Amino acid sequence: MKQYNFDDIIERKGSDCFKWDALPSMYGRDDLLPMWVADMDFRSPDFVMDAIRHRCEHEVLGYTMPSEGYWQAVESWLERRYGINTTNGELHFIPGIVAGIAYALLCFTNPGDKVLVTTPVYPPFLNLPKESGRMLVCSQLKIENGRFAIDFDDFEQKVDGCKMFIMSNPHNPAGTVWGADVLRHIADICKRHNVIVISDEIHADLTLSPHKHVSYSTVSDDARSNSITFMAPSKTFNIAGLGSSVCYIADEALRKRFFGWLDALGVAGGNIFAFTAAEAAFANGEEWLRQMLDYLKENVLALQAFLNDRLPKVKAVLPEASYLAWLDFSDYGIPHKELADKLINEARVALNDGTTFGGSDYECCFRINLGCPKSMLLDALNRIAGVFQTTK
């Protein structure tokens, strides 16, 4: 069995890589260890790179289309892993999930309509409704036993009058895996209130054992009938720069309306490398993914051990899926601006600022990305401890 190496440090600076090369514009300096943007510092898998190289041997890069092999690889992946049967045209290619959510917002809601999210959440979920003139409604998650949980009393109150609920399943930040009961409860409430549920499942494949991802539409008839699900190989195989995702809709009426809109937008043609890479990844990726998830799990444990040992005042929500953890520095009693300044200008690490996930309630929180060689993670944690261990 081939052993993949996730310890190698790969120089990404200078490759027009957002995580490393946007540091000066985003943080004002370029000497930071970037633990922010949600991609991984691991090599993209060899079988994906080989497929892209092979395709490049043909020297015409004209308009393309998804091949039968591409659809088979996607369908088989969804069936095997999540029990979703999609052999009757329930899938549509989309370039990216943020774009997909934007298309859904434009298709199913009007300016002024209310759109629900649960905070803290991936920032585009906040920005898309706001910037498109919808009314953003936020239901705050609670922290129970060190994990995020939905406050269903608040959720049910807030969902009233909304047209759409945008859900991160698993949840970003901190990879909370929503169980079938929670999803069924959401489906029940949203169906009663006539709310379309967007289930963004981009992190699903990265669910860490013993947790198990449950795809929203599979939990009940209500969920099947009111949902639009997005999935992608982009986080799973570290190929986010290729713009390759899929949309799944079980309900025929919803599907006809949305897929018609996507075709009108002209996004179905995709791009050559998006299809080539996704097919290679889904067809050959099980073993690479298994080894990579083992590695990620070690990184989560390393973070947990480090915090217990060296930074016990930092409270964490650790990922059950994917590689993003939520760190709360509020026990230091330091104002937001000063906290951010310490992390950037003293510790020299770039974390995501909690306020971007839902405003001033998260001023003491930061998201850290663990999708990197362990030595890099420990370097970042040592830098943080170097500043905060001595901070009372």
Ligand SMILES: Cc1ncc(COP(=O)(O)O)c(C=O)c1O
């Ligand atoms: C929940 C979630 N949705 C969507 C995205 C981005 O998806 P895409 O690059 O396909 O637009 C991310 C990236 O971090 C994410 O965490």
